Amino acid sequence: MAEIKEIETWLKYNDRLLEIWNLKGKIKPGYRVLFHGPPGTGKTLTACLLGKYTNRNVYRIDLSVVVSKYIGETEKNLSRLFNKADKKEWILFFDEADALFGKRTNVSDSHDKYANQEVSYLLQRIESHEGLIILASNMKSNLDTFFIRRFNSIIEFDNPDAEERLNLWKNYLPDFGEYMSDVNLEEIARKYNLTGANIVNIIQFAGLRTLEKNSNIISSDDLLLGIRREYEKEGKMMRQE
Template identity: 70%
Template sequence: MVSSTHVSEGVLNVVQHFLESAIRARLNLDFGKEQTRPLQVPDFSKFSSYLSDFIIQNKLTKAEIVCLILALVPYISPGLISTVVGAYLPNGGEFPDFGGVKGKNHRGILPTGETVLYILAGRDLDKRVKLSAMFDDDHLFARKNVIYIEPVPPGEPKMSGRLVLDDEYVDLFLSGKISRPKLSSDFPAQLITTDLEWNDLVLDDTTVEEIREIEVWLKHNTRLLTDWKLADKIKPGYRVLFHGPPGTGKTMTACLLGKYTKRDVFRIDLSLVVSKYIGETEKNLSNLFDKAANKDWILFFDEADSIFGKRTNVRDAHDKYANQEVSYLLQRIESHAGLVILATNMKANIDPSFTRRFNSFVEFDNPGISERLKLWENYLPKSVSLDKQVNLKEIARNYELSGANIVNVIHFAGLHTLEQNKTVITADILQKGIEKEYRKEGKMIRKS
């Protein structure tokens, strides 16, 4: 097969005609019109597109293909469903069996679960029940987060919910590119990246060795589970705790692991996850993990003790639900097949019942004298000169600064050097930057 592209005009015409034929075949039966010939599935191997590839590779049945195209059609032919159904209702009116809803902005019919079942099974109850399995949790559509039925208000039939094709598959099928999800209440995580390299990360040998173990897992775990057939013996995923003082490289390490294993790293915004409303935190976490399922993402929970901290004694309903939410989170993390990194400045604050579930602990210490010297040398721009009075070895020995502190000092010194219209960083400017960092953290300058 030719390499895949986005949906071409040829395959668009074919899928629209196929869906239109499926709808007409059902309506002809119910409205007593002349029957058409049996519905034939197009030969998708003739087309080079991500849509046809998905259908072939996953060996979709006729019913599954109808469902997939029905979910896609509002994006490629907004008026198709309204036009076809309207021809059978010349005087207008409602046709409840067909299902479908109106959107806030979309003027056509948006298909629902009822629409799928009607097109494929009509009023045949046994067939409708069997076809409903397409929306079960263990079906391909749910496992790969392709299609789902939008939740409905309490008391309304589940299948009256809108048939939703995940945005990533809409992008893939129509443009050949998957846009990354944006930070929102539905997706409380943000993509983080770095332009730095491993050489810019200055850590002690023990920490580096622990990080290399994570890198090995990222590179080889899939082969271990599939080629060695260990998937039913080894728990999915890898859970790591990064702990240590602020500014020691925890976030940067997560970014570098993603960069060098070609994975997206998403930092979870805990302010969006944690809700004062009972049950909302669980819902937010569910949205996050559902989106991350079957992806090669790295999930990075910064300041994790704010939600993974020691559980409270149950004093009221709020405490009860808070503990339930933590338990739910533990279950989701344990079942997640990817890498989950939790970062905290205080390891002691993490609930002991949770720490047992980690595969690895990685400690990030404040840099020693030799590490601080290397950080100064790495981060000072090579294009800028230092005054002869600046002695980096002495600065590294005398001032206990983290990597983040050192970057801040260089930032401060660079700005003030430019403000003074100079090209050389002076010892005085560096000293002022160092003193500022100490004041920020409420520390007194004490030479080592």
């Protein structure tokens, strides 16, 4: 939370820092942040909330759409994006940043050469952009170390602990007291290592099974089956903590 507040502070006071303190031209424009951590831990949600609480539009860039197999097209797509965002108070959120910001390869053929040029071009545009840029990655180690040095802030999103998981269960479930029968949420939160995204999927699954039975009471069997399905989707054994 303290690291997120630093971003809010930059959004609020950067213009005054540059003008009143006469630092324009002495420090790089813009602010570059890396969110990294497992899927479902709130990276996208946090970017959206930053926009909400600072009254700024958040533009999520899907790099799988921007990146092109045709030489030069990726740079053109990125150029259009940054030109459109120039001088606007947008928050640019690059999701799945590994797709383009990965480690640059040793040049062994023309494809490697142009892939490295795409990364270099993006470095240049990000460093010159005057607004806030957030990149999200599931694994920090996937990113080029040369690129990582250019971030103003690197924020790790951990899997929630037992107390945080219990809060997620309570916040997402409909009216906690009325919709549960033999369910011990404290025990489930303690035993099963799940992310917020996992918990939402489980509640959707269990809720649909409950309605299919013409019932309003979610059973522990349906919740546990939903938990098992989430573990299986990720190729994990359903172990308790």
